[in-house]
Amino acid sequence: MPSRIESLLSCPVPLDDEQIVQMAHGGGGRKMANLIERLFLPAFDSPALSALGDGAVVEVGGQRLAFSTDTFVVSPPFFPGGDIGSLAIHGTANDLAVCGAEPVGFSVGLVLEEGFAVESLRRVVASLADASVKVGAPILTGDTKVVERGKGDGIYINTSGIGRVRAGVNVAPDRAAPGDVVLVSGPVGDHGIAVMAARSGIEFETTLLSDSAPVLPLVRALLDAVPDTKVMRDPTRGGLATALCEIAAASQAGVRVDETAVPVRPEVRAACEVLGFDPLYVACEGRFLAIVPPARADAALAALQNAAGGTEARRIGAVTAEDPGRVVLRTRLGSHRRLERLSGEQLPRIC
Amino acid sequence: MRHLDEYRDPAAVRVVLRQIEATAQHPWTIMEVCGGQTHSILKFGLDELLPANIRLIHGPGCPVCVTPLEQIDRALAIASRPGVILCSFGDMLRVPGSSGDLLTAKARGADVRIVYSPLDALKIASREPDRQVVFFAVGFETTAPANAMAVQCAARQGVGNFSLLMAHVLVPPALEALLSDPECVIQGLLAPGHVCVVTGYRAYEPLAAHYHVPIVVTGFEPLDLLRGVLAAVRQLERGEARVENQYERVARADGNPAARAVLAEVFAVSDRKWRGIGEIPASGYALAPAYAAFDAERIFGLEELAVEEPRECLSGLVLQGRIRPTECPQFGTRCTPEHPLGATMVSSEGACAAYFHYGRTAQAAGGR
Amino acid sequence: MCLAIPGKVVAIEGSDELRMARVDFGGVTREACLAYVPEAKIGDYVLVHVGFAIATVDEQAAQEALSLLAEVGEIEDLGKEGVDLRKEDADLRKEET
Numbered sequence: 001m002p003s004r005i006e007s008l009l010s011c012p013v014p015l016d017d018e019q020i021v022q023m024a025h026g027g028g029g030r031k032m033a034n035l036i037e038r039l040f041l042p043a044f045d046s047p048a049l050s051a052l053g054d055g056a057v058v059e060v061g062g063q064r065l066a067f068s069t070d071t072f073v074v075s076p077p078f079f080p081g082g083d084i085g086s087l088a089i090h091g092t093a094n095d096l097a098v099c100g101a102e103p104v105g106f107s108v109g110l111v112l113e114e115g116f117a118v119e120s121l122r123r124v125v126a127s128l129a130d131a132s133v134k135v136g137a138p139i140l141t142g143d144t145k146v147v148e149r150g151k152g153d154g155i156y157i158n159t160s161g162i163g164r165v166r167a168g169v170n171v172a173p174d175r176a177a178p179g180d181v182v183l184v185s186g187p188v189g190d191h192g193i194a195v196m197a198a199r200s201g202i203e204f205e206t207t208l209l210s211d212s213a214p215v216l217p218l219v220r221a222l223l224d225a226v227p228d229t230k231v232m233r234d235p236t237r238g239g240l241a242t243a244l245c246e247i248a249a250a251s252q253a254g255v256r257v258d259e260t261a262v263p264v265r266p267e268v269r270a271a272c273e274v275l276g277f278d279p280l281y282v283a284c285e286g287r288f289l290a291i292v293p294p295a296r297a298d299a300a301l302a303a304l305q306n307a308a309g310g311t312e313a314r315r316i317g318a319v320t321a322e323d324p325g326r327v328v329l330r331t332r333l334g335s336h337r338r339l340e341r342l343s344g345e346q347l348p349r350i351c
Numbered sequence: 352m353r354h355l356d357e358y359r360d361p362a363a364v365r366v367v368l369r370q371i372e373a374t375a376q377h378p379w380t381i382m383e384v385c386g387g388q389t390h391s392i393l394k395f396g397l398d399e400l401l402p403a404n405i406r407l408i409h410g411p412g413c414p415v416c417v418t419p420l421e422q423i424d425r426a427l428a429i430a431s432r433p434g435v436i437l438c439s440f441g442d443m444l445r446v447p448g449s450s451g452d453l454l455t456a457k458a459r460g461a462d463v464r465i466v467y468s469p470l471d472a473l474k475i476a477s478r479e480p481d482r483q484v485v486f487f488a489v490g491f492e493t494t495a496p497a498n499a500m501a502v503q504c505a506a507r508q509g510v511g512n513f514s515l516l517m518a519h520v521l522v523p524p525a526l527e528a529l530l531s532d533p534e535c536v537i538q539g540l541l542a543p544g545h546v547c548v549v550t551g552y553r554a555y556e557p558l559a560a561h562y563h564v565p566i567v568v569t570g571f572e573p574l575d576l577l578r579g580v581l582a583a584v585r586q587l588e589r590g591e592a593r594v595e596n597q598y599e600r601v602a603r604a605d606g607n608p609a610a611r612a613v614l615a616e617v618f619a620v621s622d623r624k625w626r627g628i629g630e631i632p633a634s635g636y637a638l639a640p641a642y643a644a645f646d647a648e649r650i651f652g653l654e655e656l657a658v659e660e661p662r663e664c665l666s667g668l669v670l671q672g673r674i675r676p677t678e679c680p681q682f683g684t685r686c687t688p689e690h691p692l693g694a695t696m697v698s699s700e701g702a703c704a705a706y707f708h709y710g711r712t713a714q715a716a717g718g719r
Numbered sequence: 720m721c722l723a724i725p726g727k728v729v730a731i732e733g734s735d736e737l738r739m740a741r742v743d744f745g746g747v748t749r750e751a752c753l754a755y756v757p758e759a760k761i762g763d764y765v766l767v768h769v770g771f772a773i774a775t776v777d778e779q780a781a782q783e784a785l786s787l788l789a790e791v792g793e794i795e796d797l798g799k800e801g802v803d804l805r806k807e808d809a810d811l812r813k814e815e816t
Contacts, residue, residue, distance in 0.1 A: 022458045024689075031689055197747075208747075270352055270745035276699065276722050326710070333361050333573060335396025338710020352745035354725035354764055354776050357785060366792030387722060440769070468770025470752065493723065497771045500754055504737065545723045548766065548774045578784075600781040601725075601766050601774040610755045610773060 028237025066101035081209025085127030098232035101163030103137035113152030176251035181297035192282035213286030225303035231291035254323035358572030385543035386413030386700025408672035415698035423448035438472035469501035476513035496610035499617035524634035539583035551606030627667025666693035723768035
């Protein structure tokens with residue numbers, strides 16, 4: 001019997017009519033989704049993987065564990081508000097947090113380019129260490145590889161993390177149901193714009209920092225008040241809109257968002273105007289969205305707003321029975337439009 | 352943001368909508384020319400808010416969309432030459448040529464770089480004197496002054512490794528081509544505001560008079576677009592056909608004299624082929640003879656190219672406002688932003704891309 | 720591609736043909752060339768496209784148009800600097816629900 005890979009390669013329906021990997025395949029948009037759905041999922045044939053959550057939840061000896069991995073290729077490696085080290089730990093820690101898990105520990109894999117400054121490496125290592133302390137879970141294991149000059153753009157980092165899922169908490173992208181309320185933990189778009197600014201010669205009057213930070217304290221506050229939270233997601237590549245599209249698709253429910261309710265910092269909005277981006281699609285790193293039953297919405301919002309760093313949490317919309325699988329935005333003018341996934345990447349190498 | 356947010360104010364928008372409702376006693380078909388205006392209309396859902404008797408159709412004002420296939424193929428040919436750095440605005444990178452797009456060329460190893468301004472391309476040329484830097488000069492009259500200035504600077508600074516691959520197009524001849532078509536259904540026009548900032552709007556007066564079509568110079572924000580529609584509707588209801596300026600805060604009758612002077616010196620009007628429409632005489636810019644040394648087509652000696660568009664692509668009809676994107680059988684099926692058949696599905700100002708991104712389907716568009 | 724946005728000139732450098740300025744767009748600043756707006760001075764608003772200012776904004780014309788509209792619609796504070804437009808949205812949404 002031919003192996004799974006062989007049968008894929010001989011499959012009469014081609015993956016795409018492209019023969020080479022393109023930047024868009026890493027962009028968090030439709031091209032990447034196609035790659036995942038048509039190449040990875042059938043090949044790996046794993047129910048936990050196919051759920052496509054931010055992390056996978058598996059049960060081991062009666063304890064549910066969340067397991068997540070992420071690779072960081074952000075360019076430049078140092079940006080206002082963080083660096084690739086802090087991003088690498090917080091990114092994975094946040095993926096665990098939005099699975100409802102308390103982190104147990106991390107692995108760190110480094111790919112260094114010959115010629116990368118040791119001083120820069122020291123800074124990154126210090127950031128990794130700092131972040132792991134902040135998150136309260138150690139780096140348990142790691143690996144380092146070096147590639148020749150010209151083959152690695154400085155530094156790439158992979159982190160994986162395991163966490164214990166809280167008892168009584170059951171969050172998954174397919175659990176949104178009509179009537180549920182959608183919340184966001186703070187203003188969106190900070191990270192993407194902070195990184196983009198570092199690249200494109202725009203400056204901010206008041207320095208805009210990436211929002212890269214642990215979401216765990218806020219998630220804890222939310223789950224303490226509303227353990228029956230149904231969905232949580234951290235909107236990284238593709239931003240808030242993409243995360244909502246994924247949830248709408250997984251839950252086969254409609255999502256309605258009120259444009260005026262989505263918090264966006266004025267300088268992020270201004271930067272988006274200058275660069276031609278839509279803040280709803282710009283990456284965040286220290287935010288999450290949560291979907292809760294309608295009766296728990298007030299309690300959920302109060303819990304977030306009363307927690308440190310959560311004062312800007314907002315209720316931004318609701319899950320509906322209409323337009324299942326789709327996200328609809330009510331604009332500030334009262335008209336409506338669908339939010340679709342982007343096809344490729346708006347901002348390359350943002351995470 | 353000042354001079355921006357005010358034009359998105361919901362209360363003000365409601366006032367103008369009420370005025371349009373009160374004024375429009377008959378059905379009218381109005382074309383907004385510029386792709387940026389199309390996107391704004393769809394992003395803010397203005398077509399949903401307008402009364403049912405006002406029909407907006409989308410014009411050819413997307414310079415990326417109308418760049419001929421041959422020019423894209425030339426860009427691809429140039430980009431794959433050794434030692435070349437091809438610089439372009441981001442939009443052009445995913446427009447399909449005969450065999451792939453610039454992004455694919457980049458993935459295959461061509462040095463293709465996105466720049467924000469032509470001056471960035473010039474900087475690259477200064478910094479890398481042993482490379483040939485070619486800037487893909489796409490755009491309407493709005494962008495031409497920037498490109499012209501880059502060439503002038505290159506000449507003054509003696510930068511010998513910088514050139515433009517010219518694909519500039521001019522709006523008034525395109526409008527003439529549309530209006531002179533016997534099947535033209537356009538009753539009023541919203542002229543492209545930023546083009547008029549540069550050129551002024553006197554060139555539109557003969558068009559308005561000859562074709563008896565009100566032409567309103569219009570901006571890009573919701574309030575601008577609605578005020579433009581209101582002005583057009585008022586004229587139409589009264590049987591008038593003049594050029595009117597809604598975009599008074601930045602557009603003036605004679606445009607920007609400094610910009611026009613530099614354009615006159617660096618560029619010469621030439622015939623141009625428009626993708627999806629065909630050749631329109633005197634509808635583009637070439638480099639003036641004095642600046643021929645900066646012409647990439649000359650430098651790279653590219654022969655005449657024979658190209659064939661995918662037959663199923665109807666972007667020409669979309670650009671002329673004959674059909675809506677959703678009326679194309681390929682829309683959303685064989686033609687998506689991942690697999691575009693034509694430029695209108697790729698460009699940030701393309702009507703097909705706007706419909707796709709803002710979630711318009713045949714049902715959602717409501718047949719309007 | 721016809722993306723042009725208004726910003727305030729906050730600093731000017733150079734005096735040759737490539738007169739450059741630092742332009743503030745609602746709290747973010749970027750460089751722009753003032754070659755095509757020789758009359759622009761610090762404090763003026765300009766319209767910027769692909770790194771070039773192509774026009775100065777006529778404050779008076781803008782104000783007149785907005786005031787006229789405000790009168791017709793009896794809207795207060797339209798176009799006045801510093802008004803929190805989001806507050807208006809919130810008020811309006813309350814009206815509608």
